[in-house]
Amino acid sequence: MKITDVTMNLSAVSAQQYPEQGWPEIALAGRSNVGKSSLINTLLQRKNFARTSSTPGKTQTLNFYGVNEAFYLVDVPGYGYAKVSQKKRAEFGRMIEEYLTTRQPLKGIVILVDGRHQPTADDISMYQFVSYYHLPILVVATKMDKVKKSQYNKTLSQIKQGLDLNQTDQIQLFSSQTKLGREEVWQWIEKQMKH
Numbered sequence: 001m002k003i004t005d006v007t008m009n010l011s012a013v014s015a016q017q018y019p020e021q022g023w024p025e026i027a028l029a030g031r032s033n034v035g036k037s038s039l040i041n042t043l044l045q046r047k048n049f050a051r052t053s054s055t056p057g058k059t060q061t062l063n064f065y066g067v068n069e070a071f072y073l074v075d076v077p078g079y080g081y082a083k084v085s086q087k088k089r090a091e092f093g094r095m096i097e098e099y100l101t102t103r104q105p106l107k108g109i110v111i112l113v114d115g116r117h118q119p120t121a122d123d124i125s126m127y128q129f130v131s132y133y134h135l136p137i138l139v140v141a142t143k144m145d146k147v148k149k150s151q152y153n154k155t156l157s158q159i160k161q162g163l164d165l166n167q168t169d170q171i172q173l174f175s176s177q178t179k180l181g182r183e184e185v186w187q188w189i190e191k192q193m194k195h
């Protein structure tokens with residue numbers, strides 16, 4: 001994917017604020033600190049475009065990044081912050097549910113998990129939650145530069161089993177340090193947008 005233009009178009013907490021161009025969208029979701037900002041920056045070849053959202057209490061919004069004036073990458077705020085209150089969790093749940101259930105241009109979802117560890121309870125809940133909407137899902141295992149190549153197969157089966165991955169969903173190993181998987185993630189995104 002050749003990136004010719006990137007704009008931080010807007011952030012939204014509810015449907016009235018979503019962009020209206022009708023460009024296809026791919027959402028990216030993952031626990032705080034999983035490496036989502038780094039992945040977005042790697043995909044877009046920008047250094048500090050997406051900022052980490054891991055500060056508890058920070059406004060949690062859906063961020064729409066316009067790419068090549070053709071589509072949006074939608075940054076879903078990080079979940080699983082232990083310090084976040086029940087109320088904030090419920091608000092987060094409503095915001096993402098509203099987005100997933102009403103958003104017609106949404107073509108697929110990338111779920112990030114930390115490739116160094118077993119999927120967590122939060123990862124499993126998010127995967128189950130998103131699976132319910134029958135959108136194509138790509139699970140990206142981040143920080144793979146920290147995992148030995150001889151362990152890659154173990155990582156793949158750990159994720160497959162941990163999430164009880166549907167046969168139609170795929171896994172991609174990724175590192176924002178080495179750019180492992182960057183092209184493959186783009187290929188998956190481009191494929192979803194043709195549907």
Ligand code: GDP
Binds near residue numbers: 032
């Ligand atoms: P976010 O909260 O999900 O947006 O996560 P960030 O992208 O801010 O990354 C969280 C931490 O993980 C930071 O310290 C990053 O430097 C580190 N990190 C992110 N991606 C990678 C990666 O591919 N490899 C390594 N080794 N560290 C990473």
